[in-house]
Amino acid sequence: MDMPIRTTDEVDLDRLNTALGFLVRLAQIKVYEHFFEECGERGLKPGEFSVLWVILHNPGIRQSVLGQRLMIKRAHMTKLIRALEDQGLVSRRIPDDDRRAVEITLTPSAVTMVQQAADWFFAYEGSIGSNLTAAERQQLTALLRKFIGLD
Amino acid sequence: MDMPIRTTDEVDLDRLNTALGFLVRLAQIKVYEHFFEECGERGLKPGEFSVLWVILHNPGIRQSVLGQRLMIKRAHMTKLIRALEDQGLVSRRIPDDDRRAVEITLTPSAVTMVQQAADWFFAYEGSIGSNLTAAERQQLTALLRKFIGLD
DNA sequence: GGGAGATTGTTTCTTTGTAAACAAATTTTG
DNA sequence: CAAAATTTGTTTACAAAGAAACAATCTCCC
Structure with a gap:
């Protein structure tokens, strides 16, 4: 009998790992949480x-x-x-x-x-995306703009 | 007196154009709408x-x-x-x-x-992101994964 | 062993956003 | 021109998601 999952990084997402819609949703939640940590008191x-x-x-x-x-x-x-x-x-x-x-x-x-x-x-x-390099950040911005159709 | 904005593509977003959090939010909404168009009936x-x-x-x-x-x-x-x-x-x-x-x-x-x-x-x-090339799509996926911290 | 604090899940309340029905004004079309 | 269809905004009802308070259990440490 195999051990059930106990910690977050053990979780197998399988094909969800490369599912664009899923990743976008996670990114959106992360942005939001980050915002309220930093600017929650701004009103x-x-x-x-x-x-x-x-x-x-x-x-x-x-x-x-x-x-x-x-x-x-x-x-x-x-x-x-x-x-x-x-x-x-x-x-x-x-x-x-x-x-x-x-x-x-x-x-x-x-x-x-x-x-x-x-x-x-x-x-x-x-300050968002500080775990990306400046080049990656700019690339991500450009790709998102194209994805959304904002060009 | 200048003409007020009447159509969507006339709207000036100014600095919002490169604001990562804003773009992620738009992308998320677009994904969601697209999902319900295609798979809304799936339950x-x-x-x-x-x-x-x-x-x-x-x-x-x-x-x-x-x-x-x-x-x-x-x-x-x-x-x-x-x-x-x-x-x-x-x-x-x-x-x-x-x-x-x-x-x-x-x-x-x-x-x-x-x-x-x-x-x-x-x-x-x-089918998401069909306005991107295959390479761009893969790049976007990789960048989002890094952004989220899923690596 | 036993109390302080942390973790896990639930409940209740509130916020945020959507859906559907509506009213008023405008545009289209026969 | 007049009826039909569309657009624009509002209202009402509802669903999705979070916050805070709570109860139960577990961990840590004396």
Whole structure:
């Protein structure tokens, strides 16, 4: 009778070892855990920051377009924007030429706040993948961009 | 007054373009969407399959070890295993040498089921990243493995 | 041996995100 | 032009996943 597995590195993943979807999921979880270790106390989550950052760089962007680019579903986007509005960070405007749509802008105070948050956010982003060499890191970034279709 | 953004590819992501954590998140969402397009009707989700697959290859594995390897939190693992048990796919055994732990095994019917599911699951896994060349795909896999610390 | 602390799993509560049904406005098409 | 189909955002209901508190067991150390 063989010994059952007791420790993590004994575990045999077999074909899962080279399954791209599986590896991406693990990478995503690792990134998230790493974020909350380092920036958990900052009060701004990765999703919130990226939404604010994109609005900063694309003032008046429509909710639907923002959602498409960040791959956030409409139903969820509504809640995110609503919460940001409640915090006084964004304002919504219904354009005349399409009264279904909503155009989103940062409030003046949010502009400075996001610019300051960018300091620690991108410092954190840079610290991800520190077990890779600079070349590997850049290669991984490029491959992910191509994989996602962001080129 | 400049025109607000109307279409997805006009959106300026600025520094987010090379932010590894952000790209990983997008990749993960893309994988998930792709999975449900192709395999949504199969009745077995990626998380469930990977749990069953790892139990198949590591019979008697402990719940905690399984969770560590797949990066699934204990609280969530309890629910997953419970659901699989309710479907008659796994059985739980409390070992004599540590009566806190739970050892998990596939039921005989689950063994054949998982082996069959592996056909379409890994076919799907192989279809991920079809916009990459074979070399790029392999490179991405290797980099992700190193990034995760799976070597 | 026995108490302090760690590990393992469970339960409960909350957060995050999705799905489906809906309403309003716009576009398409016959 | 008017009916049909589509787009956009919201609401409601639900599923997936994590956090914290807890109970049971085990380990360590005196």
